[in-house]
Amino acid sequence: MPEGDTVWNTARVLGAAITGQTITRSDFRVPRLAAADVSGWTVAESACRGKHLLLRLTKDGREPLTLHSHLRMDGAWRTYRPGERWTGRPAHLIRVALHTPAAVAVGFHLHELALVPTREEARLVGHLGPDLMGEDWDADEAVRRLLARPERWIADALLDQRNLAGIGNLYKAETLFLRGVSPWTPTGDVADPGALVAKAHALLNSNRGRFTQTTTGSLRRGETNWVFERAGQPCRRCRTTIRRWTGGDHDRITYWCPHCQPGNGPPDRA
Known part of the structure; x- marks a missing residue:
C-alpha cells in the first residue's frame, strides 16, 4: 500500500507536470463524477494530507475546487506528454484523465475520488491526525x-x-x-x-x-x-x-x- 512518502512524492511529480496549467479536457470515469467537467480550470496546487492527494483548481469568478483521491492498495497517478501512449496500467483501470498543454495526468484505480469546494476539504481529511510529511507536523x-x-x-x-x-x-x-x-x-x-x-x-x-x-x-x-x-x-x-x-x-x-x-x-x- 502506498504510504505517506509515496503519496507526497506522487503529489510533487504531478505538481511539476501540471501546476499552473489550464485543463483543456477532463475525462472522469466513475459514476458519481460522470457529468463533471473541469475544462478551463487551472491547477493551482498539487498537495497531500497523509495518504490523501489533493489537486486544487482555480478559475476566475468561480469558487476554488479540490479533486480528492486516495491511492489505497493499488491506485496510482501517472503523467504523460501530450500524444504519448498511456502505458503502465490497463486502460480499464483509468478513473480520470486531465489534459493540459504541457502534460496529461492519468489516475489509475483511484479510490474515494471526489470533487468538492476547496473550503470543504476538511470533510474529507479533517479527521486525520498530524501529517508526518506535513509542514505543520505536530x-x-x-x-x-x-x-x-x-x-x-x-x-x-x-x-x-x-x-x-x-x-x-x-x-x-x-x-x-x-x-x-x-x-x-x-x-x-x-x-x-x-x-x-x-x-x-x-x-x-x-x-x-x-x-x-x-x-x-x-x-x-x-x-x-x-x-x-x-x-x-x-x-x-x-x-x-x-x-x-x-x-x-x-x-x-x-x-x-x-x-x-x-x-x-x-x-x-x-
Whole structure:
C-alpha cells in the first residue's frame, strides 16, 4: 500500500507536470463524477494530507475546487506528454484523465475520488491526525492521540490515521523494530512514545524525492528493510528468524524480531 512518502512524492511529480496549467479536457470515469467537467480550470496546487492527494483548481469568478483521491492498495497517478501512449496500467483501470498543454495526468484505480469546494476539504481529511510529511507536523499532538487509548496495541495505534497520518504497514514494522518495541505492547506501556513518533517521522521524510523506500539506508534490492516482508529470514542485527503474524484491528500483517523486540507476543504465539 502506498504510504505517506509515496503519496507526497506522487503529489510533487504531478505538481511539476501540471501546476499552473489550464485543463483543456477532463475525462472522469466513475459514476458519481460522470457529468463533471473541469475544462478551463487551472491547477493551482498539487498537495497531500497523509495518504490523501489533493489537486486544487482555480478559475476566475468561480469558487476554488479540490479533486480528492486516495491511492489505497493499488491506485496510482501517472503523467504523460501530450500524444504519448498511456502505458503502465490497463486502460480499464483509468478513473480520470486531465489534459493540459504541457502534460496529461492519468489516475489509475483511484479510490474515494471526489470533487468538492476547496473550503470543504476538511470533510474529507479533517479527521486525520498530524501529517508526518506535513509542514505543520505536530509531534506532541501525535503522542497525545496515541496515548488516548493506552490499552491499544501500539501496532494498531500507529496504523490509525486519526492518530498520525501517513504510516502504513512498512513504516509500522520498521519503526517498531528500530525502537525495540513489541507490536503488541499496550500503547500506554511504550517507554518513550515521543522517540517512537520521532523515528517514524524521520523514516518517512528520509525518502522524500524518491520512490524506492529504504529504512536501512541501502538502496540495493533485498537490503532496504530490517523486518518488513522478511519473514523466515535472519534478523540483520541478531540473526534471529524474523516472524510474521496476521491480525489486529484490520487483520493486518505484522513483521517483527522476537529477540530485538522483546515483550508481548501475538495472542496465538504458543
